[in-house]
Amino acid sequence: MSSGRRIASELNNLIDKTIVIKTTNGKTYTGQLYAYELSPFIISLTNVKDENNNTFYKLMINGNIISEIIIKNPPLFEPREFAELVERSLNLRSADIKVYEETGIVTILERIKVSQNGVEGSGPMAQRIYDLYNDYINKKKKELGL
DSSP states (O other): OOHHHHHHHHHHHHTTSEEEEEETTSOEEEEEEEEEEETTEEEEEEEEEETTOOEEEEEEEEGGGEEEEEEOSOOSOOHHHHHHHHHHHHTOOGGGEEEETTTTEEEETTTEEEETTEEEOOSHHHHHHHHHHHHHHHHHHHHHTO
16 A cells, blocks of 8 residues: 555544644644545644634644644554454454455445444344444453543
8 A cells, every 4th residue: 555545544544533733833723633635735623622722613724734643542443453353253264354444444244344433234243243343342442541
């Protein structure tokens, strides 16, 4: 995967997550990543606070003035890690599980889709994956002290 695609993948995984943006003019903004554009580089945040505790509903920042993007909390759902857990726990073949890291999605048996938002699918296999997902998320929360 090219470095540009990795950056896009990283940013995709941060959508709706709280990040901190530091600018070249010394300002700091904390908010949820709402959207971004790579060319030209623009970031849109919602529920934003600046370093003076001023709040804003939405803020768009030109990428030319961004000096740092800081992620305070690691993601709870890591697609590759979850795919490996499913493969081990359910004795599935690796060919039955596809990981789409750029979108943060795991598909199982081409019918069940898992992302940070939960499990989509129905039937006994989807229920087993749902149970695995809940255990996985609870363990991750415990590890992170959340």
